[in-house]
Amino acid sequence: MxxxxxxxxxxxxxxxxxxxxxxxxxxxxxxxxxxxxxxxxVASVINRTGNIETGKTLFEKIRTxxxxxxxxxxxxxxxxxxxxxKKKRQEQAFESTFGIREYVIxxxxxxxxxxxxxxxxxxxxxxxxxxxxxxxxxxICMCTNTAKVAKPPAKCARPHSTTEKTNGIIxxxxxxxxxxxxxxxxxxxxxxxxxxxxxxxxxxxxxxxxTKKDKNCTVYASL
Numbered sequence: 551m552x553x554x555x556x557x558x559x560x561x562x563x564x565x566x567x568x569x570x571x572x573x574x575x576x577x578x579x580x581x582x583x584x585x586x587x588x589x590x591x592v593a594s595v596i597n598r599t600g601n602i603e604t605g606k607t608l609f610e611k612i613r614t615x616x617x618x619x620x621x622x623x624x625x626x627x628x629x630x631x632x633x634x635x636k637k638k639r640q641e642q643a644f645e646s647t648f649g650i651r652e653y654v655i656x657x658x659x660x661x662x663x664x665x666x667x668x669x670x671x672x673x674x675x676x677x678x679x680x681x682x683x684x685x686x687x688x689x690i691c692m693c694t695n696t697a698k699v700a701k702p703p704a705k706c707a708r709p710h711s712t713t714e715k716t717n718g719i720i721x722x723x724x725x726x727x728x729x730x731x732x733x734x735x736x737x738x739x740x741x742x743x744x745x746x747x748x749x750x751x752x753x754x755x756x757x758x759x760x761t762k763k764d765k766n767c768t769v770y771a772s773l
Contacts, residue, residue, distance in 0.1 A: 553702060554671055556662045556678035557695040563653035564660075566685035569722050569751045573634075578652035580625055580756055580770065581707060582684040583723035584617035585749060587662055589735060594680040595673075606732040608673060613726050616665040618706035621758065621772065622658030628767040659694060660684075663702040671698065705772065710755035718757040718773060725752050 566586055567576040582590075591612060596605035629652050635644040666674050675696045683689050710720055726735075730748040733741045743749045762769040 551665050552668055552671055553663055553665055553699045554675055554678070555697050555699050555702075556681070556693050558660045558662065558681070558684065558691040559694055560656060560660070561690040561692070563655055564685055564689040564691070565651060565653045566689070567651075569724050574647070574649040576649065576651040578627060578654055579721045579723060580621060580627065580654060580758065581619040581660060584725040584752075586685060586724075587617055587664075588612050588615070588726065590681045590684050591674065591677045592735075594682065595677045598680050608670070608677065609732045609735065611667055611670045612664065612674060613730055614728050617725070618663040618702045618708050620661035620663070620703060620706045621756065622656045622660065623772050624657040624769065625758070626655045626767060626769045627652050628655070663699070663706060705757050707754050707756040710753040716755065718755045719759070719770075720753050720755050722751045723754045724749055
């Protein structure tokens, strides 16, 4: 196993809905979840090659890979009041409604680290280069650098243990278990991920602090 890194710049804002929040009130984490990152990698492979089997093979390689995120020095999260279309129950039609979603603004690049098998590292690095968005489909990004690294820096957001001292802010993020299947994450199949069996929520500790906060906006800085 070895560590690889992808560095991303966002065109404007980023948003990832925290687990257990509804689409009508979608608060965002400061970074995409491990499951979101892995799905973006698999989607980039399928989009580039047109080969679903290649994406399936890659998913099985990174399904349980450890993922860490290095945030820029400062980030801002603000709430936006949106008009949206909601699918009516048991109907094909949509209805107009409203909702609140949080968006993140970075003052620098986001760095993502994955611990992957040696024999798949080049294919995963190539997939990292081709990721076009992370989180919601409007969270457009561009990979500016990829590299193999000896070890991620200590200032990364990482899984939190209840036995360790908390120095930062904890957010719940989702990740896959070894029971997750490609068919369950494929949007063109009817199979769904089983909560707590194939996909779980993990507490991640982010080494950040609040520097400014009001009703609709919070500014964070690195510790």
